[in-house]
Amino acid sequence: MKGALIDENGNLSCRFVVPVIRGEKQEDAMARLIASAKEATQGVGPDDSIVAIGCGVPGGINTFTGVCDFASNLGWKDLPIAKILSDAFSLPCKIDNDANAAMLGEIKFGQNKQYKNAILLTLGTGIGGGIYVNDHLYVGNEGKGAEIGHMVIAANGHLCACGRHGCFETYASASALTRDTKEAIDAHPESLMAKEAGQGVKIDAALPFECAKKGDPVAQQVIDHYIEFLGVGCLNLIDIFRPEAIILSGGVSKQGENLRLPLVHYLEKMGYGFGVDKAPKVDIKISRLGADIGIYGAAALGFSLVK
Amino acid sequence: MKGALIDENGNLSCRFVVPVIRGEKQEDAMARLIASAKEATQGVGPDDSIVAIGCGVPGGINTFTGVCDFASNLGWKDLPIAKILSDAFSLPCKIDNDANAAMLGEIKFGQNKQYKNAILLTLGTGIGGGIYVNDHLYVGNEGKGAEIGHMVIAANGHLCACGRHGCFETYASASALTRDTKEAIDAHPESLMAKEAGQGVKIDAALPFECAKKGDPVAQQVIDHYIEFLGVGCLNLIDIFRPEAIILSGGVSKQGENLRLPLVHYLEKMGYGFGVDKAPKVDIKISRLGADIGIYGAAALGFSLVK
Numbered sequence: 001m002k003g004a005l006i007d008e009n010g011n012l013s014c015r016f017v018v019p020v021i022r023g024e025k026q027e028d029a030m031a032r033l034i035a036s037a038k039e040a041t042q043g044v045g046p047d048d049s050i051v052a053i054g055c056g057v058p059g060g061i062n063t064f065t066g067v068c069d070f071a072s073n074l075g076w077k078d079l080p081i082a083k084i085l086s087d088a089f090s091l092p093c094k095i096d097n098d099a100n101a102a103m104l105g106e107i108k109f110g111q112n113k114q115y116k117n118a119i120l121l122t123l124g125t126g127i128g129g130g131i132y133v134n135d136h137l138y139v140g141n142e143g144k145g146a147e148i149g150h151m152v153i154a155a156n157g158h159l160c161a162c163g164r165h166g167c168f169e170t171y172a173s174a175s176a177l178t179r180d181t182k183e184a185i186d187a188h189p190e191s192l193m194a195k196e197a198g199q200g201v202k203i204d205a206a207l208p209f210e211c212a213k214k215g216d217p218v219a220q221q222v223i224d225h226y227i228e229f230l231g232v233g234c235l236n237l238i239d240i241f242r243p244e245a246i247i248l249s250g251g252v253s254k255q256g257e258n259l260r261l262p263l264v265h266y267l268e269k270m271g272y273g274f275g276v277d278k279a280p281k282v283d284i285k286i287s288r289l290g291a292d293i294g295i296y297g298a299a300a301l302g303f304s305l306v307k
Numbered sequence: 308m309k310g311a312l313i314d315e316n317g318n319l320s321c322r323f324v325v326p327v328i329r330g331e332k333q334e335d336a337m338a339r340l341i342a343s344a345k346e347a348t349q350g351v352g353p354d355d356s357i358v359a360i361g362c363g364v365p366g367g368i369n370t371f372t373g374v375c376d377f378a379s380n381l382g383w384k385d386l387p388i389a390k391i392l393s394d395a396f397s398l399p400c401k402i403d404n405d406a407n408a409a410m411l412g413e414i415k416f417g418q419n420k421q422y423k424n425a426i427l428l429t430l431g432t433g434i435g436g437g438i439y440v441n442d443h444l445y446v447g448n449e450g451k452g453a454e455i456g457h458m459v460i461a462a463n464g465h466l467c468a469c470g471r472h473g474c475f476e477t478y479a480s481a482s483a484l485t486r487d488t489k490e491a492i493d494a495h496p497e498s499l500m501a502k503e504a505g506q507g508v509k510i511d512a513a514l515p516f517e518c519a520k521k522g523d524p525v526a527q528q529v530i531d532h533y534i535e536f537l538g539v540g541c542l543n544l545i546d547i548f549r550p551e552a553i554i555l556s557g558g559v560s561k562q563g564e565n566l567r568l569p570l571v572h573y574l575e576k577m578g579y580g581f582g583v584d585k586a587p588k589v590d591i592k593i594s595r596l597g598a599d600i601g602i603y604g605a606a607a608l609g610f611s612l613v614k
Contacts, residue, residue: 060585069585117448131547138440140549141424144586147546152539154462155473164542164577166462232459235471239454240438240547242447270471278367278376280448 001033005041005050006299010109012292013048016040026076034088053085053093054301056101056294063096063143094301096139100146101297102289103130104137106247108300110289117243120287121148122250123230126161127169133241137304149173153232171229174205174251177222181208184222192216209255223262231266238272238282249287256286308340312348312357313606317416319599323347333383341395360392360400361608363408363601370450373402401608403446407453408604409596410437411444413554415607417596424550427594428455429557430537433468434476440548444611456480460539478536481512481558484529488515491529499523516562530569538573545574545589556594563593 066082129148366378373389436455
């Protein structure tokens, strides 16, 4: 868990990090979080007055009530985070799913202010989604929407943790790319990927990109397959939303232009969805907020309370 | 092409119908449409003063400019419909894709005013989609979004007219159901569906529903398969939008509860998407506007210009 003070211009200060302790009671985790935040912001002067708190949580949030219904990775359940933080600091507090928060952070702090309609994808363990439409974050009933990673793109395909088969994230997350890389290495022991893995290089979502750059055709096949399925999901979102931009963040987005250019090529080849010559193009961008996207997203939530 | 006068309460008068003439020049078609509308509304008194025109068009509309970029079924291209109608009647005119218009019609006239977030599906030749979010119609950049029928749910599946494979409408439109029915009849000449077809009953999307009611297991299989894929698409929309309602219209929706109940059963079995106990339920409804949904949709567009 991490946090900071952020001003309207995106200047970041008083940064703090709180380790997650497996098995800890959720109330104790919140108490440590509050203590760290208070310590980090000690001595903040009246010129830097704090106006609101924002908090992005990896889990199911009821944005109507400010309660975290569940956060599987943290082991949290029915936790009224907004009230706890608001009481602790005597400040208004807004919480949301971390991907929804990140979408808002991209608009406010990520040099994407020009967009009225945009989609954020976080390509990590799963695929998180953020939806910005008509100049507003869209979260759906009780904030339970924008679960883009669970859009089925291949009926009867890979089994997903959600119980359905063929979800977008089972094909285009960092975990999916790592799985496909491992399978390719097993099937092609002669490949450069297999050799590098044999020499102790970690098998992760970066490996096929690195080996494809060095000319490994097996790695290139893994990338091509990944881009195709990432492309299918992006085209779905383009057909549904026809946004002005899709912004890519999360682990796989570290590949930058090596990810973006082949994806754009795929989308152009497929006519940007619906095969319409006249349909407006969609900007495909890599997030500039990097590893701090979570903090910027939380800050954007906080600022949404201040007008 | 059809039209009418509609008041704020949905009362319909001065109904008119204009046949489509294949191969006719688009300007001539517009002239006939205008002449019929003028004739039908002749004698409308000052108490019934007309305030605006709305027009839903089956095709790609640029809602920013009011131009129909193309309408394949009508053979129209680059037709400035809003300007032509506005000039002819000296009234403001709003045009949109027919499914987007229908969505607005459902909210204004279809007893769905309570929803702030809803999705409309027209299950016809293809699948049209309308998206209503945060109390507003969402049409995407230039009005080219809400092409829900072209959301791929089965990568590498059935070829779609749009050029992609596995689009929602290749599995869950009336045409898809008719195709599956024909295939089942060919594969099962012993089935009740085959017998009825042999006696001259039309093979369409209604046939499997009729025969399933009479106990034909082959017809039931066709329906089950259809419901599953309609369900996959609906769950995607639920995961993405978490709307308060999904409203079904178009040819297949004539089956009413015989369509709605098994669909709801499928959605409940799958946990309404994302497998979350706490996620809010989604109302699944059959449109009450029936065959006049297009006229009500157009009227709702017109009223959107009047505040």
